[in-house]
Amino acid sequence: MERLVLERTRAEAVFTRLLDTHGPQHWWPADTPFEMMVGAVLTQNTRWQNVERALERLRTAEMLNVHIMAALPLDVLAEYLRPVGYYNLKARRLSAFTNWYHDSGGFETLSGLETGCLREALLNVSGIGPETADDILLYAFYRPVFVIDAYTRRLFGRLGLLPAAAAYEQLRAAFEANLSPDAGRYGEYHALIVAHAKHVCRPRPDCSTCCLRGECRLGRG
Ligand code: SF4
Incomplete structure (x- = not known):
């Protein structure tokens, strides 16, 4: 290269x-690292105003919690994401990310990983590309990428x-x-x-x- x-x-x-x-x-406008990560997954090719509307729906229904969201059926999650474009696709990506995050031990466990390992792990999640991975590394895990x-x-x-x-x-x-x-x-x-x-x-x-x-x-x- x-x-x-x-x-x-x-x-x-x-x-x-x-x-x-x-x-x-x-930046990034979010109350918790998990909310930041959800926003980063949803904002791919989507206007931020629409992401905010979807986040508000999830917040109002008290779904912005990794344990609750990981257990949500895809079609139910997709309903909350209706304000964002391609909400069925976004639901699949968000579900894949949330399940990985949940099964990996969440913020505390992942925070212990070195930046390169954490980046590689993020890039292995279906639907997470370099820009989204780096948004998450920078604004949720506070890594200098x-x-x-x-x-x-x-x-x-x-x-x-x-x-x-x-x-x-x-x-x-x-x-x-x-x-x-x-x-x-x-x-x-x-x-x-x-x-x-x-x-x-x-x-x-x-x-x-x-x-x-x-x-x-x-x-x-
Ligand atoms: S092209 Fe250059 S001068 Fe023009 S708005 Fe962009 S940065 Fe500014």
Whole structure:
């Protein structure tokens, strides 16, 4: 795998500018690590507002509990997930994840695993891909792994800092090799990237209002 280099000084400058502009994002919005993980599984290809509606239904019915959810029949779980798209598929994925989490001993046992082992275990759960696994590692287990998503690719590609089409693992390695391993900072950085790409560096970017314009290859053009 070709090693990508992310310029540390520029990456730190982007973080500072985004934080000054958007402020702390307080991610991930969840009351417990299990709720965070449920949200991470449900948000794949789904608007967060719809995930929140499904979480609220589960919360109201007191189903946001690993023991209760692991025992739920699939069709019952799917009913609670109706606000999210592909709710039957999401129910299968959430059920697979919850049963793995339950049978593995839950948060306390899994917290004892080294990050690489825990990541591998997560990736072996049906329906859990690298982005979801890294969301869970970062925001539930507080491990210093950098989450890569479409927003990260778009923003860093446009800034000219990383190739947008590179492989997931190449991009993750570039961030992790060039930024100090700090889960709190990684979590804030990812949330700020999402905020900026949703509101400013959209598919049609609003470069005239962008705080990164001075250092952006595309914005200056
Ligand atoms: S200047 Fe434009 S293209 Fe560059 S990061 Fe800002 S919004 Fe995106």
